[in-house]
Every structure is written in C-alpha cells, then in structure tokens.
Amino acid sequence: MDFAWDQADVAFRRELGDFLDRELAGWDRSETGLGSAVYSDFSRGFVGRLADRGWLTPHWPREYGGGGQGAWQHFVLGEEMWRRGEPRGPQYMNVNWVGPAIIKYGTEDQRRKLLPPIARGEVFWCQGFSEPEAGTDLAALRTKAVRDGDSYVLNGQKIWTSYANVADYCFLLARTGSAADGRDGISVFLLPLNTPGAQVRRIPGFVGDHSFNELFLTDARIPADCLLGEENKGWEIVRRTLAYERVGAPRYARAALVLDRLAAEVGASGRLADPGIQEQFGRARAACEAARVLVYRVIDERAKAKEPSPRAYQARAAMVQAERAVGDLALDVLGSEALVEGALGDAQFRNSLGAGIAAGSYEVQLNLISRLILELPKD
Structure with a gap:
C-alpha cells in the first residue's frame, strides 16, 4: 500500500x-x-x-x-x-x-x-458490559431490565467497569428478554450513574493506578426514554460499538513513544551499539508499525462508510502485541531498573498487561480471527 x-x-x-x-x-x-x-x-x-x-x-x-x-x-x-x-x-x-x-x-x-x-x-461515560461469568460471552449476561409503566427497573451486577468511579453515565447492556433469547433479548440503556439503586465499588488493581470498578444495580428505576434503539435489539448496537472500540485507542503510538525513550536511555549508556540490542529494538519497532498499518486499514473502511469487518480484530491483536513487545524489551534491556515502581519500564510492562484485557481480551481476539478470517473450525 x-x-x-x-x-x-x-x-x-x-x-x-x-x-x-x-x-x-x-x-x-x-x-x-x-x-x-x-x-x-x-x-x-x-x-x-x-x-x-x-x-x-x-x-x-x-x-x-x-x-x-x-x-x-x-x-x-x-x-x-x-x-x-x-x-x-x-x-x-x-x-x-x-x-x-x-x-x-x-x-x-x-x-x-x-x-x-x-x-x-x-x-465522562463508562461501559457496563462484562459481568461475573459473562465477560468474554456477553450473550450470557444476566442483568435484568423489566418494563414497569414509563420506567425500567434494573437489577444485576457489572464488573471491570473502567472509570465508573468518575463517570456520569453508563452505556449499559441488560436483558429485556428471557435467557433463552440469547443475543435477541438484550437492550442498551443510557444510565445516569446518580440513579438511586446504582452503586459503584472500586476494584483494587495489581497493575498500578486504579481504573476498574464493580457496578451494582438494585431496583434502579430509570425512565423508559433511557433505552437506546429498540427493546431486545441491542446486539446490533453492541456489535457496531465494539468495532469502534477495538481500534479507538491507537496504543501503538504510546508504545512507540516509550520505545523512543528507551532507545535514548539505553543509547546514553552506549549499549545501543550492541547488535543484539539493536535487533530487539527493531523487532519492537516493527510490531508498532505493523499495528499502525492494520489499524489504518480499519479506519480506511470507516472513512469509506463500509460496514465493520473482522479486520478490527486483527488490528486490536496487533496493538496488544506492540504494547507487549515494548514492555518485554524494557525488562530485557533495563534489567532490575525496569522493576522500580514508577520507572519507564515498570509503567510500560503494567500497561502492556492491561492492553491484553481492555476492549476484549487478546485471546478472544485470536479466537475471532481464527473463526472469521482464517475460517478454522471451533474445535
């Protein structure tokens, strides 16, 4: 290209x-x-x-x-x-x-x-998608929304809800049909988080700064006009939304920033002249560039008003690989210095761990690639 x-x-x-x-x-x-x-x-x-x-x-x-x-x-x-x-x-x-x-x-x-x-x-907004035992399989969610006159009454729990502790609204998935309906019984709600019955609890994170939360809904009553789109037709909204989310954060750009700073730090000590270290930097840079090009293919589809394609899964997986490549490089070239809390290497390694979970886990992206692009059997 x-x-x-x-x-x-x-x-x-x-x-x-x-x-x-x-x-x-x-x-x-x-x-x-x-x-x-x-x-x-x-x-x-x-x-x-x-x-x-x-x-x-x-x-x-x-x-x-x-x-x-x-x-x-x-x-x-x-x-x-x-x-x-x-x-x-x-x-x-x-x-x-x-x-x-x-x-x-x-x-x-x-x-x-x-x-x-x-x-x-x-x-600020947050997203209420994942639930206990319904993270990678959103169709298994159990949070219920029951119509009661001009309102819906919400009951259930969401988990790993990033930034819910500072958010004003939640883009929430809830079941309005029966469990047997699967994807056909899910709706999207635009939930004000100051609604009585909505409670946010923080989840301590092992990778540093806090961002994850749980959201508990106990008889939380919201107006019926908080429903987005049609009742029981939320899966189409979710499918399109996730296609935007997977490439919405160009993580490769931040990984490349850290890579440049690592190169300057290692170069100052004279170690960048080592061919082995040069090769490691080259591989990490190639991972960042590969992610960039794959993301550009998805943005090109969007610019041409095409329907979202499975290429978003490729791009998402490539960005995780780029983040991890730079994180692993930091540990390799900086050694114990990269483990000091707050150091450049420490922060990148922690960010690379989160990159493989946010916006759909890395393993789920690989499963989708194998099924939708490579057309491999499920078993």
Missing part, C-alpha cells in the same frame, strides 16, 4: 501538535497508567480547552457539536494524543463510540440532551 496523508490532515496534525506542545508543557503521563484521580481531574480541564477549539469531536456532525470532519482527522487526533500519553483520559469512550452510537441509534431528544455535554467535554 502506498499511503500518504492529504494536505488538510497534514496541516491539522501540525496545528494540533503545536497546540499540544504548549498545553502539555511539563505534563508527562508516559510513565504512569490511566486510572488515577489526578489524571482524571487533569483530563476534565484539558478536554474543555480541546473542545473550545472544536477538536474534541471533530468527526461528529456539526449539529451535535462536532466539526463535521472525516474519520482520518479523528484518527490523527487520536495518534497525537496517545503519542503524548493520552491526556483525554476516559473521554475517548465518549468521543469514539458512545457518541456515534447515540447519533446512529438514538432519538432526537437523546441526541439533543446527551451529545452537547460530550462535545463540550463536560461529562
């Missing part, structure tokens, strides 16, 4: 880079995770300044607070953010797939109420 950016995207990247260099001077998240309270607080202020320039949701329609730009400009934005440690924090969920899902499937009232606060950077 002979790929080149058009002049508008090149100019946007340059202007955005200058802005970020000014706004993020002295701010460094390359050596920490994404879940701390300090990080979330910073991102709230930062995304407001980004929104003031129309750069938080550049790919959304103008009538909903967006910039009316294409998929590529949105991805230029994502790359430049992740190259600097992703200062938007959990906002990437709102921008990448929650908002587009509401634009496509929501009522006009839902769009007018929920989209402008996202475009202004005023709210």
Whole structure:
C-alpha cells in the first residue's frame, strides 16, 4: 500500500501538535497508567480547552457539536494524543463510540440532551458490559431490565467497569428478554450513574493506578426514554460499538513513544551499539508499525462508510502485541531498573498487561480471527 496523508490532515496534525506542545508543557503521563484521580481531574480541564477549539469531536456532525470532519482527522487526533500519553483520559469512550452510537441509534431528544455535554467535554461515560461469568460471552449476561409503566427497573451486577468511579453515565447492556433469547433479548440503556439503586465499588488493581470498578444495580428505576434503539435489539448496537472500540485507542503510538525513550536511555549508556540490542529494538519497532498499518486499514473502511469487518480484530491483536513487545524489551534491556515502581519500564510492562484485557481480551481476539478470517473450525 502506498499511503500518504492529504494536505488538510497534514496541516491539522501540525496545528494540533503545536497546540499540544504548549498545553502539555511539563505534563508527562508516559510513565504512569490511566486510572488515577489526578489524571482524571487533569483530563476534565484539558478536554474543555480541546473542545473550545472544536477538536474534541471533530468527526461528529456539526449539529451535535462536532466539526463535521472525516474519520482520518479523528484518527490523527487520536495518534497525537496517545503519542503524548493520552491526556483525554476516559473521554475517548465518549468521543469514539458512545457518541456515534447515540447519533446512529438514538432519538432526537437523546441526541439533543446527551451529545452537547460530550462535545463540550463536560461529562465522562463508562461501559457496563462484562459481568461475573459473562465477560468474554456477553450473550450470557444476566442483568435484568423489566418494563414497569414509563420506567425500567434494573437489577444485576457489572464488573471491570473502567472509570465508573468518575463517570456520569453508563452505556449499559441488560436483558429485556428471557435467557433463552440469547443475543435477541438484550437492550442498551443510557444510565445516569446518580440513579438511586446504582452503586459503584472500586476494584483494587495489581497493575498500578486504579481504573476498574464493580457496578451494582438494585431496583434502579430509570425512565423508559433511557433505552437506546429498540427493546431486545441491542446486539446490533453492541456489535457496531465494539468495532469502534477495538481500534479507538491507537496504543501503538504510546508504545512507540516509550520505545523512543528507551532507545535514548539505553543509547546514553552506549549499549545501543550492541547488535543484539539493536535487533530487539527493531523487532519492537516493527510490531508498532505493523499495528499502525492494520489499524489504518480499519479506519480506511470507516472513512469509506463500509460496514465493520473482522479486520478490527486483527488490528486490536496487533496493538496488544506492540504494547507487549515494548514492555518485554524494557525488562530485557533495563534489567532490575525496569522493576522500580514508577520507572519507564515498570509503567510500560503494567500497561502492556492491561492492553491484553481492555476492549476484549487478546485471546478472544485470536479466537475471532481464527473463526472469521482464517475460517478454522471451533474445535
């Protein structure tokens, strides 16, 4: 593939880079995770300044607070953010797939109420998908939503709910049909987290900064207009949403940033002249570049308004491989120094562990690739 950016995207990247260099001077998240309270607080202020320039949701329609730009400009934005440690924090969920899902499937009232606060950077969203014993198999979820007049009553539990402790809303899956209905009995709800009966509990994380939570729903009553799309028709929304989520965070850009810093650190000691170490760096760089190209194929489909394809699973798996390659490299070349808490190598290794779980586990992506792309038998 002979790929080149058009002049508008090149100019946007340059202007955005200058802005970020000014706004993020002295701010460094390359050596920490994404879940701390300090990080979330910073991102709230930062995304407001980004929104003031129309750069938080550049790919959304103008009538909903967006910039009316294409998929590529949105991805230029994502790359430049992740190259600097992703200062938007959990906002990437709102921008990448929650908002587009509401634009496509929501009522006009839902769009007018929920989209402008996202475009202004005023709210955080989380996703309520996984449950105990229903993580990799979402169709097995047991959280129930029962219609009662003009309301739904929710009961159940969600787990591994990233950023629920700082979120204002939850993009929630619940069963409105019977368990026998499988995927056909699932609906999507736009749940305000201040709803009585909704309780968030933190899950201590072994990889550093906190981000995971449990969400408990006990007779939580919400208006019927919190339903997104049609009742029992939520699986189509989920399928499209997950295709956006899997490539929504260009993790390879952050991995490449850490790789450059590792090269500078190792180079300062003179060890980068070692052919063996050069080969290790080359393999890690190749993993980052492979992930980038595979992600670009998915973005190209999106820019051409094609239906989501299984290529998103390939891209997601490649990004995990890139994160892990750089994390393993850090441990190899820095030795015991990479295990010091807060060090560059330590942070990358911890991030690489999370990369294989978030947005669908690495193993699940491989299963999907084997079935949908390689067409291998399940057994």
